[in-house]
Amino acid sequence: MKLKNCNPADFIGRTILYRRQAWYIDAVNATTIYLLRPGLEQKGQLRLDQFADCELYPTREEVLAQFPMLVRALRRSCLLSQSEAIDAIHGMITTGSYYTGCEAVAHVGGSANAIGHAWRRRHNVQRRAAAITA
Numbered sequence: 431m432k433l434k435n436c437n438p439a440d441f442i443g444r445t446i447l448y449r450r451q452a453w454y455i456d457a458v459n460a461t462t463i464y465l466l467r468p469g470l471e472q473k474g475q476l477r478l479d480q481f482a483d484c485e486l487y488p489t490r491e492e493v494l495a496q497f498p499m500l501v502r503a504l505r506r507s508c509l510l511s512q513s514e515a516i517d518a519i520h521g522m523i524t525t526g527s528y529y530t531g532c533e534a535v536a537h538v539g540g541s542a543n544a545i546g547h548a549w550r551r552r553h554n555v556q557r558r559a560a561a562i563t564a
Contacts, residue, residue, distance in 0.1 A: 434482045438463050445487035447524070448476065452487055493520050500548065507551035508544050510534050518544050 433446070439458045446453055446465075453465040453474060463481060465474040476484075493516050494501060504515035514532045518541040521529030527542030529535070538544040 433484050433486060436481075438478065438481050441486070446484040447487050448480070448484045452524075488520065488523060490516050490520060493523070499552075500545065503548035503552045504544060507548045508534065508538055510544070 433441070438455065441455050442458060444455055446455060448465075452467075454468060455463060456466040456473075457464040461478060463476040463478065465476060466472070467474075488496075497519055500519060501512065501515045504510050504518060505512065508515075510518065510532075514534055517531045518529070518535045521531045521535075522541040522545060525541075527540060529541040531541075535541055535544050538547060
């Protein structure tokens, strides 16, 4: 989600993506956004006009709320657990198409292949159900 017309103070405590790097918003001043990378002990700053170029790093709960049917399709077609399916979608959004967070997703060939397989399988199931009811 692009953060073009959003108030940065509403996102204190959340993680954003700026130039493909994940940063934690620590504090917001009148002109500056203070960033932090807790694991690396790095600190950074953004001007308020640069905040429009950032994207919000989604949480696992947001992924589940936004893509419930895709999670269900991944569970059925690729035989993933609920957390593995959410992790595959989350990795696809944040890392890229070759994200292999768990062994099951790696076995399919990455998150993009798993999502593509689930998408194709979902359409086959819908066609069979339509043929049975007709």
